[in-house]
Amino acid sequence: MNWEQLLRPVDEYHAIEHGLTPEEFERLCRALGRAPNLVELGVVSVMWSEHCSYKSSRVHLRKLPSTGPRVLQGPGENAGVIDIGDGLAVAFKIESHNHPSYVEPYQGAATGVGGILRDVFTMGARPIAILDSLRFGSFDHPRTRYLVEGVVAGIGGYGNCVGVPTVGGDTYFDAGYNANILVNAFTIGVLPANRIFRARAAGVGNPVMYVGSKTGRDGIHGASLLASAEFRGEAEEKRPTVQVGDPFTEKLLLEACLELMEQDAIVAIQDMGAAGLTSSSVEMAARGQLGIWLDLDRVPTRAQGMTPYEILLSESQERMLLVARAGCEDQVRDVFAKWDLEAVVVGRVTDDGLFRASYGGREVARLPIALLTDEAPVYDRPARAPSDLDARQRLRLEEIPQPHDWNAVLLQLLDSPNLASKSWIYRQYDSLVRGNTVVGPGSDAAVLRIKGTDKGLVLSVDCNSRYCLQDPYVGAVIAVAEAARNVVCAGGEPIGVTDCLNFGSPEKPEVMWQFVEAIHGIRDACIALRLPVVSGNVSFYNETEGHSIPPTPTIAMVGLLEPVRAFTTQWFKNEGDVIALLGQTREELGASEYLAVIHGQVAGVPPWIDLAVERKVQEVCLRAIREGLLASAHDVSEGGLAVALAECCITHPEAALGAVVELPASMRTDALLFGESQSRIVVSLKRRNWARLRDLAQQLGVPCTMLGEVRGRRLVIHPWIDVECSALREVWASALPRRMELAAVHDEARQG
Amino acid sequence: MRWGVVVFPGSNDDQDTLWAIEQVLCEPAVRLWHKDTDLQGVDVVVLPGGFSYGDYLRCGAMARFSPIMEKVIEFANRGGLVWGICNGFQVLCEAGLLPGALVRNRDRRFVCAMSYVRVEETDTPFTHLCRRGEVLRIPIKHGEGCYVADAATLERLERNRQVLLRYVDSNGRATREANPNGSLGNIAGVVNEGRNVFGLMPHPEHAVEKWMGSDDGLKLFQSVIAAQRGAGAADLTAVAPGH
Amino acid sequence: MRKFTAAFVRLPEEESVRARVFVMPKKEVLDPQGKAVARSLHALGFTEVGEVRVGKLIELELRASDRHQAAERTEAMCRKLLANGVIEDFSFEIEE
């Protein structure tokens, strides 16, 4: 194609092809006073896509609390930043790479990790840890194994090579994700609190510089088509050009950028993520309320004959755009050259408030920055509760027969892929590199020390989407509460949240309802627990052939632990320690793993949660840890008390310890053992500390019950359960490997 | 004594190694940049873990041609102490300073886990503070750590007692189950004939403080320090006890 | 991008033949390995080298009644398993 054809005015047909509605196209033409050309239409279509403009979510995201005494940077930048004292801060964010990972699991997951790493080091922070939150279909689905294998290898392949440890995550398997998996990646980095880099252009005339990999025809329209348009099962025929990750180049880019940031040469910096050069330049200009001009002839390209349209919209990975101080160009070039990278001046900051691009000596795009950003369409889409909600929430416990063999039930639950050990996954991740990992994957939360200080960071990511399906408000509240509880169990004080909101199509009122309910849940929980949401990501259109995924508002929680040596892990440590339960057990089986696994039912409402109680339980646990009372703390979540106790016994990295416990028969046995009542923590402690713990709990009005003691090599829950720990461990440890090694038939699934 | 830690593009555990040396053992150390050609008078050179040059063709294949490696090879040939950890081990094999090669793990997957290794020989500057048969807990993290060599080389390695570490279970038995990557003879670390060049897949720098889960790695670092102190820089191989 | 060397000669009853499968990253897809190898070759003085791409070579032994059938089966294996159609192209040869 002769690229000059791209400069002809387009009509509504082109606009619709680009995903604009007729109304949006009309609005565009009105604002410009003319029809855009094809290059401009491409630019507008990506900037107005759901992915970049947040047009369906913006009005709701504003409701989330995002301020607080520690917040140095809230939502709106590449990552949020929180002050952790002594002149240090942390930058963190979570992001999805769902559709690309379904199409090409290895590269999709790998580039997802690459993208979130860039978001964090762009802020001037050195990334120190990654978490991955994964949702796959059921193991009955022919493609699941192939996807698990590829996604896990991709995350490891990228993170391991860049040299940032993956220290935790969460993983669920549910048929609701059969045709639309979720791959959410989180990164946290450390930076000086007074040296935050932002993506805000400044200084008219300053050079705009391009660094990193060359631009190829990767993922053109990936952002708008892959991430925002519903899959219709034809994705594989369409075969959008897949982006391939280059972690080695990323490592060089990371080191070079951090080195350059030590010098006073750059004004603003942003990675080229979705919608590449376009969104990075437009957003930098918008934040600085300036304009930007790009000379596309100077952009290094990988493929021959790339058109201006392709150069602007390419999503090639491992690229950054920065605004340098005028006169510092050579300084910038030198630092990148040291790391074998090329830095090229590709444009200038202007004062005309316009996005302008030239190619072959002609202006190929001229668009007001405001039109692409602040004035992009915003929708308050209709929301309506699904009509079958009441029916789905109904649960008649009297119709659920109680099993006889409780040992067998416990073993069956530990064999459920959702409760089983995730070691098959996290063994493939380097969780040690950089030498800060105090607690790696395998406990409630990961703990990292911060070198040169006495501080530790505590990280957890959580979301039970079955709860969210049954009641998105309560589900979201629980996601926040559980993430915070996990952090507390490790000894951390929760200080900040980032969220990844994975939902179906916002154009469906039922999905929009789920979304709004979930936002309200996150809002209320964060307000109650005094937590700011400082960054996040929305991923809509997670559907295939009309089926939406279960609503999945994933919450990543960051906590602070000082001194770091006060950390706690979830497993029992000493024979003879007292085992106690903080919190109260109610007769609650709705939306539980027990109902799903043992009775094949997803029904009822998720467990009740009272945020005031939650706060108190967390406070007791945290104080007890600070006072050095506890040997272990483990939050009670899926699988209930019996599974939590089993985990306390068998997750010890070296030697399993047994427990002998007595539970008062106060309700249905299944609810007592496997109900998932919230705000509960199993702790173990020296007998001599018991009185102090009880007093602490009493002061705050938190129920605290002595259950029994750590003893022997069996888990005994009188009078129902009595199993060898080794048997529990065997089932729990082999559940995933057994399913993954099932011949290699999974590869067949490549056919879909 | 002075340690030098080489930094290749893609080195990841370089600063972990420096931490162990400088912060834990309180010994002086310098970074040696891959483009440099001066070893700055160091007494021991460490090639750290990571993914030099992305390990895109073969692990260590490209790093071995970097300018600093020419000097490292010279240094080793003059009897200088050279220690390759993980990726560094792969570089040493590619450079021909150690026999054999490291290929993809038996199950083709990357593995990050605690490993148990048995000290087979103690008459080297790297292991002389250990007991023979002592079991060390040191983590591994690699995708290509399966040690291979042809039969004649293996036979020679065993005969010359060049195998310094073997993967074992917690009881010290070199079983198939205890072998995390399929290495021939459960080999986790080897030394050259001159006993001054050592490569191992486990990461001793990640086992130097109790909170790391083990500080057994210290013994290897301390061996090197003691060997240097004992012998001066002159004759490195004669220090070993039992010789 | 497949290539048959299928000569339609009947092999002596279910004989073993060898197939060589070539799998390459698609043209438009980034090939970080190739890029890195090119850079290293330049650094080693092989400055005459231009583009480099790195793919996989898979050698198979298979029983087949004739070359045509061997080719058909090999192609099926490529489509099903050996090449990832999203990012790779393949071709193959049946041994002469």
Added chain:
Amino acid sequence: MRKFTAAFVRLPEEESVRARVFVMPKKEVLDPQGKAVARSLHALGFTEVGEVRVGKLIELELRASDRHQAAERTEAMCRKLLANGVIEDFSFEIEE
């Protein structure tokens, strides 16, 4: 195991030729990838497959004055960088 398709024809002055380098794990070296592929093929019903080995295919563009020189240079690249003689064999072809 190298193979020259070197025809000693002078190319028009420094023309660009293409070389295909084949790198295979040596027979006696473990090839976990090959084994895994064989297992997967069997599981997919390709039971006629015997041994499988997985190696690398490297395609290069290089400027050379003639095919002979191209072959010489390619061989040097293989020895120096592209293959590791301890575990791999190589062969190559210069494009016809």
